[in-house]
Structure formats: structure tokens, C-alpha cells
Amino acid sequence: MSKPDARPLAPELAVSAWFNTPGPLTLQGLRGRPVFLHSFQLLCPGCVAQAIPQVQRIERVFAHTDLQVIGIHTVFEHHAAMSPVTLQAFLHEYRLKSPVAVDLAEEGSDIPVTMRRFGLCGTPSSVLIGRDGTILHQVFGVEDDIAVGARIAMALADPVPVRAAETTDADDGCVGGRCAAPLLS
Amino acid sequence: MSKPDARPLAPELAVSAWFNTPGPLTLQGLRGRPVFLHSFQLLCPGCVAQAIPQVQRIERVFAHTDLQVIGIHTVFEHHAAMSPVTLQAFLHEYRLKSPVAVDLAEEGSDIPVTMRRFGLCGTPSSVLIGRDGTILHQVFGVEDDIAVGARIAMALADPVPVRAAETTDADDGCVGGRCAAPLLS
Amino acid sequence: MSKPDARPLAPELAVSAWFNTPGPLTLQGLRGRPVFLHSFQLLCPGCVAQAIPQVQRIERVFAHTDLQVIGIHTVFEHHAAMSPVTLQAFLHEYRLKSPVAVDLAEEGSDIPVTMRRFGLCGTPSSVLIGRDGTILHQVFGVEDDIAVGARIAMALADPVPVRAAETTDADDGCVGGRCAAPLLS
Amino acid sequence: MSKPDARPLAPELAVSAWFNTPGPLTLQGLRGRPVFLHSFQLLCPGCVAQAIPQVQRIERVFAHTDLQVIGIHTVFEHHAAMSPVTLQAFLHEYRLKSPVAVDLAEEGSDIPVTMRRFGLCGTPSSVLIGRDGTILHQVFGVEDDIAVGARIAMALADPVPVRAAETTDADDGCVGGRCAAPLLS
Numbered sequence: 001m002s003k004p005d006a007r008p009l010a011p012e013l014a015v016s017a018w019f020n021t022p023g024p025l026t027l028q029g030l031r032g033r034p035v036f037l038h039s040f041q042l043l044c045p046g047c048v049a050q051a052i053p054q055v056q057r058i059e060r061v062f063a064h065t066d067l068q069v070i071g072i073h074t075v076f077e078h079h080a081a082m083s084p085v086t087l088q089a090f091l092h093e094y095r096l097k098s099p100v101a102v103d104l105a106e107e108g109s110d111i112p113v114t115m116r117r118f119g120l121c122g123t124p125s126s127v128l129i130g131r132d133g134t135i136l137h138q139v140f141g142v143e144d145d146i147a148v149g150a151r152i153a154m155a156l157a158d159p160v161p162v163r164a165a166e167t168t169d170a171d172d173g174c175v176g177g178r179c180a181a182p183l184l185s
Numbered sequence: 186m187s188k189p190d191a192r193p194l195a196p197e198l199a200v201s202a203w204f205n206t207p208g209p210l211t212l213q214g215l216r217g218r219p220v221f222l223h224s225f226q227l228l229c230p231g232c233v234a235q236a237i238p239q240v241q242r243i244e245r246v247f248a249h250t251d252l253q254v255i256g257i258h259t260v261f262e263h264h265a266a267m268s269p270v271t272l273q274a275f276l277h278e279y280r281l282k283s284p285v286a287v288d289l290a291e292e293g294s295d296i297p298v299t300m301r302r303f304g305l306c307g308t309p310s311s312v313l314i315g316r317d318g319t320i321l322h323q324v325f326g327v328e329d330d331i332a333v334g335a336r337i338a339m340a341l342a343d344p345v346p347v348r349a350a351e352t353t354d355a356d357d358g359c360v361g362g363r364c365a366a367p368l369l370s
Numbered sequence: 371m372s373k374p375d376a377r378p379l380a381p382e383l384a385v386s387a388w389f390n391t392p393g394p395l396t397l398q399g400l401r402g403r404p405v406f407l408h409s410f411q412l413l414c415p416g417c418v419a420q421a422i423p424q425v426q427r428i429e430r431v432f433a434h435t436d437l438q439v440i441g442i443h444t445v446f447e448h449h450a451a452m453s454p455v456t457l458q459a460f461l462h463e464y465r466l467k468s469p470v471a472v473d474l475a476e477e478g479s480d481i482p483v484t485m486r487r488f489g490l491c492g493t494p495s496s497v498l499i500g501r502d503g504t505i506l507h508q509v510f511g512v513e514d515d516i517a518v519g520a521r522i523a524m525a526l527a528d529p530v531p532v533r534a535a536e537t538t539d540a541d542d543g544c545v546g547g548r549c550a551a552p553l554l555s
Numbered sequence: 556m557s558k559p560d561a562r563p564l565a566p567e568l569a570v571s572a573w574f575n576t577p578g579p580l581t582l583q584g585l586r587g588r589p590v591f592l593h594s595f596q597l598l599c600p601g602c603v604a605q606a607i608p609q610v611q612r613i614e615r616v617f618a619h620t621d622l623q624v625i626g627i628h629t630v631f632e633h634h635a636a637m638s639p640v641t642l643q644a645f646l647h648e649y650r651l652k653s654p655v656a657v658d659l660a661e662e663g664s665d666i667p668v669t670m671r672r673f674g675l676c677g678t679p680s681s682v683l684i685g686r687d688g689t690i691l692h693q694v695f696g697v698e699d700d701i702a703v704g705a706r707i708a709m710a711l712a713d714p715v716p717v718r719a720a721e722t723t724d725a726d727d728g729c730v731g732g733r734c735a736a737p738l739l740s
Contacts, residue, residue, distance in 0.1 A: 043271070043278045048233055054701075061701045081274035086228070089266035093228045146609075146616045149704030157712050239516075246516045331424075331431045334519030342527050413641070413648045418603055451644035456598070459636035463598045 007134035010035075010127065013072065014104040014113035017084050019091055021099035025070060027133060033066045034136075034155035035129040039074045039103075039115065042082050042090040044123045050142045051124030052094060059098055061149065065156050071100035074115040074123060079105070131158050192319035195220075195312065198257065199289035199298035202269050204276055206284035210255060212318060218251045219321075219340035220314040224259045224288075224300065227267050227275040229308045235327045236309030237279060242330065243337065244283055250341050256285035259300040259308060264290070316343050377504035380405075380497065383442065384474040384483035387454050389461055391469035395440060397503060403436045404506075404525035405499040409444045409473075409485065412452050412460040414493045420512045421494030422464060427515065428522065429468055435526050441470035444485040444493060449475070501528050562689035565590075565682065568627065569659040569668035572639050574646055576654035580625060582688060588621045589691075589710035590684040594629045594658075594670065597637050597645040599678045605697045606679030607649060612700065613707065614653055620711050626655035629670040629678060634660070686713050 010027055018024050027035060038055050040047035059069055075082045084102055091100060103112035118127060121140040128137040128151055137151055195212050203209050212220060223240050225232035244254055260267045269287055276285060288297035303312060306325040313322040313336055322336055380397055388394050397405060408425050410417035429439055445452045454472055461470060473482035488497060491510040498507040498521055507521055565582050573579050582590060593610050595602035614624055630637045639657055646655060658667035673682060676695040683692040683706055692706055 043227075043274050045279055057699060057701050061699060061705065078274035078278075081271040086266040086271055089228050089263035093263070094230055144612060144616060144704075145700035146612050146704035146707075149699075149701035150616065150708035152701075153705035153708040154712060157709060242514060242516050246514060246520065329427060329431060329519075330515035331427050331519035331522075334514075334516035335431065335523035337516075338520035338523040339527060342524060412598075413644050415649055448644035448648075451641040456636040456641055459598050459633035463633075464600055 007130070007136065009133050010037075010129045010135050011114075011117035013037075013070075013101055014117065015072075015101040016104045017102040019088060019100045019102075020097060025068075025099055025101075027129060030068050031133050032131055032160050033068050034131055034152065034158070035068045035070060035127075036152060037070050037072060037127040037129060039072050039118075039120050039123055039125040039127075041073065041075055041077075041123045042087055043078060046142065047124040048094075051126070052096065054142055054145060054148065055098075056096070057145065058148065058152065062152060062156070067152060067156060069098040071096065071098065072103050072114055073100060074103040074112055074120060074125075075105075076110050076112065076115060076122075079110070128152065128155055130155050131160050192315070192321065194318050195222075195314045195320050196299075196302035198222075198255075198286055199302065200257075200286040201289045202287040204273060204285045204287075205282060210253075210284055210286075212314060215253050216318050217316055217345050218253050219316055219337065219343070220253045220255060220312075221337060222255050222257060222312040222314060224257050224303075224305050224308055224310040224312075226258065226260055226262075226308045227272055228263060231327065232309040233279075236311070237281065239327055239330060239333065240283075241281075243333065246334065247337060247341070252337060252341060254283040256281065256283065257288050257299055258285060259288040259297055259305060259310075260290075261295050261297065261300060261307075264295070313337065313340055315340050316345050377500070377506065379503050380407075380499045380505050381484075381487035383407075383440075383471055384487065385442075385471040386474045387472040389458060389470045389472075390467060395438075395469055395471075397499060400438050400499075401503050402501055402530050403438050404501055404522065404528070405438045405440060405497075406522060407440050407442060407497040407499060409442050409488075409490050409493055409495040409497075411443065411445055411447075411493045412457055413448060416512065417494040418464075421496070422466065424512055424515060424518065425468075426466075428518065431519065432522060432526070437522060437526060439468040441466065441468065442473050442484055443470060444473040444482055444490060444495075445475075446480050446482065446485060446492075449480070498522065498525055500525050501530050562685070562691065564688050565592075565684045565690050566669075566672035568592075568625075568656060569672065570627075570656040571659045572657040574643060574655045574657075575652060580623075580654055580656075582684060585623050586688050587686055587715050588623050589686055589707065589713070590623045590625060590682075591707060592625050592627060592682040592684060594627050594673075594675050594678055594680040594682075596628065596630055596632075596678045597642055598633060601697065602679040603649075606681070607651065609697055609700060609703065610653075611651075613703065616704065617707060617711070622707060622711060624653040626651065626653065627658050627669055628655060629658040629667055629675060629680075630660075631665050631667065631670060631677075634665070683707065683710055685710050686715050 012027055013025070015024065036055075036058060038051060040051055042048070055069060055071070073082070073087055087100070087102065101114075103114045106113050106116070109116070118138065124142055125138070125140045127135060130136045136155055197212055198210070200209060221240075221243060223236060225236055227233070240254060240256070258267070258272055272285070272287065286299075288299045291298050291301070294301070303323065309327055310323070310325045312320060315321045321340055382397055383395070385394060406425075406428060408421060410421055412418070425439060425441070443452070443457055457470070457472065471484075473484045476483050476486070479486070488508065494512055495508070495510045497505055500506045506525055567582055568580070570579065591610075591613060593606060595606055597603070610624060610626070613622075628637070628642055642655070642657065656669075658669045661668050661671070664671070673693065679697055680693070680695045682690060685691045691710055
């Protein structure tokens, strides 16, 4: 794992709708916890066959930890075919229980906002974000379960950073340690 | 395989749209050839993970024979989520090349017409139809590849029935051996 | 399937020991039944991971037919490591129930006799033998289950040949349609 | 992971032969490094199909770390069938590159010595040993890759214990950090 100072801060999520969560989540509000962010499209064969089953194994193995798993539906093709209505049925049929965000569409572009901010190459992709909000690892495709498990364990083993504690003191409408941050411009 | 006389004639397909074919197909028009009809929904996990890969193996192994593979999209739940627009993108992403029909919706029922006619229990299902138009085998779920291969080989080995030959002489608007039959009531 | 006249007659098995059968089998004695002969070595990774599981699926699917499955342990390397004692424990641990023959070693050669007679390239290999005793298909490696199922079904669908019937009339010590033929030289 | 004080020290290996290593290894000599010890039998189907492929994935993912992978061939049945000669050919065919020990047979018992010392229930089993020589995790069967990767990462993240450093100062014939310890009685 690279040195904390050398690691870029993860950009904030830009989301038009949430599923499987009582309220919106933000990376800033999750500061202090590691986040496994997985980017998918419901008609992407590799997502359905490999990435999503891996996400479900991650949820099961790390259920007793403070890891936060978040899916982001980053539609960059067949936009009409993968509407939120279809996504909702997909989440039901595939028994996805963790929070899933619809990446915010950007006028004049096929690439939605969060996908562009992170510089994701396609789906499936995943980003592991540390307790300090920096990007520990980002990859296009699906990696070996053993390596994924090892990386998440390292992220969990990191001590909670002081910086994160300071952040949650800010007057930004945080409730119960979760904050609805304004989107980064 | 049961005796021909004991086997029910397959009901006709009822279809609202076709993909991957220059024109509509009918079972009557295909009389003389065996047909492997597979019923699926694009958000059905077992269809995507097991049945459709099996269909693609069937297409590859029997490419040099006169077997006709037909998919029928029998949506009986999440209707708004599985529209023809989404189906079209699905067929593109999953590289399905053989003809796929959208089962005709029936007003006042969640179950579409072809699904009801065949008495299909759910998805994935498959029906193997003999050269004489009778149902050789119908099953809910996915069977062992070896058994599927054996059954299709038996259907292919059957001699072309005389009855089928007579049928195609009828004045029913057949062109090139394919007929657009009126739907059974 | 090629024309019967064009197909070579399968050579006879040469065997030093049998497992899972009350007495030795011969291809001549099995004339009239199709035979699926699979060649393996117990330390061959492809045999253990792919070919033997496929053989077990074949046995299950065709249990109600007159197909005869025979394994032949064609050791051509690591001879000391794959003795009959080890083979017997292997058959027990992998729950192989159908007859298995130890291919007869030939002095001065690493290649055992049956393997040489059939011209097998290595393990796993399989040979499908028709009711008339001819080789319908022979392959090095493991083929798609669908294709294997289709080929076996075609072999089973072949009518019992007259030639086979004549053979079993010969005065060669046949009992109940099975004959203990002397090995071909 | 339990507290270090609560964890039992791993007993020493008892070995009659080594493969894939220039000289014998001991757990005492490896103190300071985490050890993944996997117990197998070459005719155990679960070992061949699941455990050994997992070991090979572990070796690949953690190749750049100081994790030591060791296999131990704990034969407790079919002893004549799984001799060192057969094991050597097995290691060659399955491309196992890391050190493998033959568990020491004990007169009058089917269970070899190391297997008994660790209280292993059968094969496949695995034991994860920490830098301080204590047993972090021991399990019969094969666990999820993600969990295995996470546990090994945690073992690697543990600081090298002072106790281990002291041990290697002892006058016990250690060379290059590896020691040939006398077997525990």
C-alpha cells in the first residue's frame, strides 16, 4: 500500500437516486470507515457473472466489520435500457442488499459524473477507499478474491485517522456520523 | 422418447416483436425441423448464469444441423423493467445471435400468451419440439448438458415426417419454407 | 457420423488387471452394445479435474441404456508412482463404479499395449465404439458435454448390426452375450 | 484475531522427507515469518480440486511477501497407495513449487505425528501460524478465498515479535535465519 501522503483523496459521489439505504450516503460522511465502491451496469456480463458475486462474498466475509460496501450504477451505454426502474428490479432479483447509487447523468455526455471524476475506464470497476478518504486501490475488471480480501483487511487494520475525526466536527448537517455533503463542483 | 402418437402437438408462438430474424417465425412454418425453444427473462439470474450459456453451447455444437434455436422472452414479473428496449441491449451485450421473440402480453394477466399456452412454470424453461411438431421434452430449470445434447441428437435423427411435408404444401402463405401462421385462438 | 464401411474396427483391449467387474471384459464380447472407453492416468490433472467428472455424468445420464463405460489406466510416465495399488485407492476415493482396466505394460516401452494399438496421443483420451465394433469417434482431451451426449445418443440409436449378431454365434466361449476373447496378438 | 496470549504455540513439524526445498524447515526456524501450513493427501478429491488450487493462488498473491507456504502430506489411509514416490510425481504433475513435507509415520497408528500434534481432523486442513509462532487459525476444509486472503494479510501486518528476534539469537545452529530444530518430543 502506498504512503498516505502520496494517495489522492477520493472525489465525492454524484448521485441521482439511491436504493437500499434510508438516506443518501457521502464519502465525506463515511470518513473514518473504509469503503468498497463497485461500479457496474446491470447489462454488463462481467459485472453480473463475476463482480457482483464477488461483492456478495465481500459483504458476507466482512459483515462484522465497519467496511461500507457501495454500488454505483455507472451507465455509459444503452442508457434507455438501464433505467432506475430496471435497476430496482435487478437489485431485487439478484438479492443485492447494500446501498446502490445511480451515477448522475451529465448533459451532453454518455459518461456520468462520478465515473468521470474517478476516471473509471468501464465496468466492472472497483475502488477501495481508506479510513482517511484516500484511494487505496482502483481497478478495472475483477481481481482475485484472495488479493481483494487481503487489501480490504489492510484497509480495515489501518487506525482511524485524526483527520477524519476533525472532519465530522464540521457544521455540515451530519447526523449519527453520516453527512449529506454538497456535491463537489 | 415417448411414441409420436402420445405426444402433444406444440401450440403456436404468440409474439409481439422479433429480434435477430429478418421476419417472424412460426412453429408451423418450421415443421420438418426440430426446434429448441428456450424461455427466459433478462433479469432472471438462473437464465443469465446457466440457461443462456447452455443455449450458446447448443448453437455452437449443432451449428451444422437443421436444428432451429428460438428464444422467447416470457416476462411475467417486473414488466416495466424488462421492456423490448432493454431486451435489445441485453441481446447485444450477451451476444445472442439466434432469433428471440417477445412473448405477447395478455390484458389482465401477468402471464404472457405463449407461456400460458405451453403451461411453462417459470424461467428458465425449455421445450424441445420434434420434426413432426410435437413436444418431445419440456422442462423448468436447466438440465445436464449431456442429457440435453443426447435429446437434441435424437430429435435430429428422427426422419422428416410425412405429415410435415404435407403441411408445407398447404396454401398458407409460406415463403421459402417459413410461414407466417395466424395465431391459434 | 461417417459411413460404417469407412470406419476402422476397434482393436481389442490388452489388460493386466481389472477393477469394478466380476470378470474381464473384451470389446469383442461387448459387440452389439456401444462402448465409451476413456483413457486416463491417476496423476493426470486434466483427467482428474475434467475427464473423470464427465465420465461420471455420462454414467448417470445413460444409466438406463445399454452403453458400456470402460476406463483404461494407460500409464506412460511415472510408472512406479501409478501402480495398481494406488489405482485401487484412487477408484475408491473418486467413487468410480464402472469397470477399469490396467493397460498391459510392454517390455522395453513406456507406452502400454492398448494405448499403442489405438494410437492414443496421451491422457485424457476417449474412444466411442459403435454397436458394430467400429470406432465412431476418438479424441485426445475433453470435449463439450453437449457434443459428447449427442454422439453417445447417436451410437445408442444405431440398430444392432447383423454382423454383431453373427459374431456372438461363434463358438468362442460366450456366456450371456459376453465373451472372454483371447487378446489379439 | 484472538489476543496473542490466548493463542497456543504451534507444535513443531515431524517430517520423514522433504520436497522442493534444499534443506529441512522447522517452524522454530521460521519464527518471525507467518506460515501457511496446508495438510493434504494426494488421493483426497477435495485437496486436489479445491485446496491445492487455493494454495497456488495464495503463493501467487503473496509472492512478494515473507509468507512461507508449506505443504504437509498427512497420510492417514491407503498408506501403500500414497508413498513418497507417488507424491513426488504428484508434485511434478500439479506444478507444486513450495516446500512439501512427508508427515512422519508413527508405528502402531494410522495417524502420522504432525497430524496428531496439531489435532487435524482430516484433509484438506490448513493452519495459519503468526510471526510469533502461535496458531492464528486452523480449519478442516477449504474456506472462502476472501477470508483466507484477509487472514493472511493480517498475519503479515503483525509486527515482528520481540520474542522471535530473541529466539534466533539462540545457539541452535541457525543459518541465514533458518534453523534445523530438534523435534519436540
